[in-house]
Amino acid sequence: MRFGIQINPYFDGPSGNVWDAVAAASRFVDRTRFDSLWVYDHLLYEGGYSGHPVTEPVMEAFTILGAIAAITDRVRLGQLVLGTPYRNPALTAKMATTLDLISHGRSILGIGAGWHKREYEAYGYGAWEDTPIRMRRLEESIKLIRAFWTERPASFSGRYYQLHAAMENPAPVQKPHPPVLIGGSGEIVTLRLVAQHAQMCNVSGDPATVGRRFGILREHCEKHGRPYEEITRTIYTTIIMGKDHADAERRRDRWADFVPRQGAVAGTPDEVIDQLAAYARVGCQYVIFRTPDWMDAETLHLFDRTVLPALASA
Secondary structure, three states, rough: OOEEOOOOOOOOOOOOOHHHHHHHHHHHOOOOOOEEEEEEEOOOOOOOEEEEEEEOOOOOOHHHHHHHHHHHHOEEEEEEEEEEEHHHHHHHHHHHHHHHHHOEEEEEEEEEEEOOOHHHHHOOOOOOHHHHHHHHHHHHHHHHHHHHHHHOOOEEOOOOOOOEOOOOOOOOOOOOOOOEEOOOOOOOOOHHHHHHOEEHHHHHHHHHHHHHHHHHHHHHHHHHHHOHHHOOEEEEEEEEOOOOHHHHHHHHHHHHHHHOOOOOEEOOHHHHHHHHHHHHHHHOEEEEEEOOOOOOOHHHHHHHHHHHHHOOOO
């Protein structure tokens, strides 16, 4: 089992500039066993959302990942996940290629249909579209991006997006292209798109729910002639961990408002290991998680020296 950590800013950090905290954490993660580092793709967070109770400082995803790529050497970098409606997919492909070049082939393209109606309309993009339309945009976007990366020149004609004999120059470092992660737990459409187009999935839920969703992904793969083993199966969760029971309880109390409705993996290192092992038993290969304690280097160090090695062979 491999691990990625998502850095959500939450607060400005000790210096008053959240980038300073992100930079410090990124350099630290680069020296650990973590396989990847992720950022969300949001434009504003005003508080009041599940797991996001207060107003947060927000930085643009590709810009911050480019900066992180320049100060790290090893850790892979991705978005969990890009909101398709925020960018023309050809521009998304160009930005992802640029990140792959800056990072020397460490990028992962995480993409989804988007959900944050308030920020979309606040930024003047227009009226928020219904879920079926956003899912169709997501599918077209992935097809266009993959064409842009693999065809020279590339053309695409869809209902929402077009590409006219465009050449991606320079090409990404990774061949045939950076891995594509599709985020979301939708069993009818999202997991079908994973089976058809992606190298990684990302779902949420308790172990039983996640196991069922992986089973549905397998069914989609069989229907579309895709080897199930080609897809890296990842989950997304929140983890709150303390060095002992008393510390874990203090952290649970402190961060109670930051735990999303679906809950969190929480406790001592041994308890967290046991809870995550349950996901390994239902087929999870990769855990991507958020923790409100990410600015605390000791917390990251505790993950690195306890949880990650214990589950490395899970």
